[in-house]
Amino acid sequence: MKNSIKVLGLSILIVMLANCKSETKEKKRPETNTVKENITSEVEEHAILVNKPDELIAPEGMVWVSGATFKQGAVAGDKMAMGHEKPAIDVLVDGFFMDATEVTNKQFSEFVDATSYVTIAERGIDWEELKKQVPPGTPKPHDSILQPGSLTFKKSKSPVTNLYDFSQWWNWTIGANWQHPNGPKSTIKGKDNYPVVQIAYEDALAYCEWANRRLPTEAEWELASRAGSYGSVYNWGNDVSVLSEMANTWEGDFPVSNSKNDGFELRAPVKSYPANAYGLYDMAGNVWEWTSDWYNTNYYKEMNGQNTVLINPMGANSPFTPNNPLAKEKVIKGGSFLCSDSYCASYRVSARMGSSMDSSLEHTGFRTVVSIDMLTK
Template sequence: MKLKKRIPNYLILCVIVLLCIQCKDAAKENKTTQESPEVTVDTKTKKDTTYTLLVKKPKDVKVPDGMVWIPGGEFIQGAVPQDKMAMQHEKPAHKVAVDGFFMDITEVTNAQFAKFVNQTGYTTVAERAIDWEEMKKQVPEGTPKPHDSILQPGSLTFKKTKTSVPNLFDFSQWWHWTIGANWKHPNGPGSSIKGLDNHPVVQICYEDAMAYCNWANRRLPTEAEWEYAANGGKSGTIFFWGDDRSVLSKNANSWEGEFPVENSKKDGFEKRAPVKSYQPNGYGLYDMAGNVWEWTSDWYNVNYYKELAATTTKKNPLGATDAYNPQNLYIKEKVIKGGSFLCSDSYCASYRISARMGSSVDSSAEHTGFRTVATVKMLK
């Protein structure tokens, strides 16, 4: 299998900064097939919009191993009124409808990803050699080639700071480009996933997740599907368990303590936790809050919610047609959901249902993984 070489954006930024210092110390699916008698169809109407909605699982379709049926329905996507930590890109809230679908009960594990790699010989982006000829196209013209010791395969790893950090917007204080970091060595060359079969696979970029999906006859969830499933059959709450922040440590693997200096491990874990370490939500889904961020198929566009809210109720929305983030104009980002073990009240608090973030499609990190979904049509 011939794999296209990609240059991680974080590495490009690191190289540009390094060179500047050297130079001068400066700076979907809509259901179109005929419904079977076993399928319950809801008819929803708003203004001039009428549609059918697949709610119940057809009796002739078996639930795949490791998945659960998420019944179709309507919900309000975006920040709930009582959420004081909601960010602007989570607003305005808007009504969305989704057909029923199957979803992985847990994040894809190291064991599951290893099976995929063993059967296909797939090489993740973080393991591929850096191609300077390709990289030259993404840096200012005339940029000299960095030393070969820098242009090595790797990924992002987290390191706690020794003292308090006054500026939490500067993520370079705790994120570092680590040569040799990949899904088999998530924290760098000295780390290993031996004995961690039941931990979520990380250091996975969007391309890697898509490759796994293609092999498994699955796909990534849309942002709407992910958020609908995260609610667990409830609606109108900040977290899947309700609005009570005081029970976070019993429900999610997150950062508790002063970020990024000291993690109290009140929830029982310093880094990633084995899947199913905390109670599931109402649909039987584990780790929809915390542990690791999860890829969705939607482009991250800061204007998307405003645009969608201006339309009538949307069925099975596929996200923005293109990425747009004024803070990263030259980087294409996809939406990631769920937060991770690094999320704290002071940093991102993204264990909230409506929380969302953009991540470059070629970026991988030790707190990013994924889970998959399947539709009735895919399984027939």
């Protein structure tokens, strides 16, 4: 992450991208970026799965997301939409089951108890492996920096003029991990129903492998968030004045002060806010959620204007971020408790961000999905 070298400082960047271990294998899915010349015949030929088959029972804690054809990406009238969200693309997505909430501390604890899994943030850092991801000639950081840890949020003591200088609110913290999300003195005791955080991509995949589930694609995530309302900026409509009632976000002078009008300054327990029309909670705010798609800033532009519809798209073929040429980033969706209207307003449905696969942060978690083919094998 070349840009992060400038804004976070070398030591923070290196550890943020470190912990390079062998990846848990992703569940393979058929290549489905199918494209034909005629959109109408394309849709007609694909037997889109809208309704849940009667013989299938929803897995525990999951709800059905109806399949649909819709425009993925920024909607008309979204003044906060960024270039990497547009122009919107035509997609067709089959129905599937999705976790009603973000994976919780309790659920992740059950996984760890059953498998003895050790997350990225809890592992030591291999400098020889890390050197492959940073610019040639990068000096080896002090051994104290190579200890297990992760990034935690800290308020700025004074107003911020450069919102791209992330070091003003992110702090590298030795001992921070999913059991100690805000640092070694913090705990998740008594917080079983909070979303698990400090989860790197590999950690999420490991959980999915154990639970026989997978991460959603960006298209699936957006379909689920919209819940049948395909022209709205937010998953509850277009009225931003009800934000504090609908989502856990940052309200105030970011990152200096938070009014907590929504009831929380940091993470909130799952189901603290109303569910969307499909019964899904926290599809806006609280914590960012991993998807399986590569983050490529040109994806929407490359896919648009081809007179095609993408069936069950799985995103870009490879990652690309101009300012982070060395990073392999995946798309994260939904925004978090740190999202502010003065910054990115990522509680919007089409909002997206790239996160390095080996990064774990205080505001990042995940939820899983199960497609019909996974239940009928």
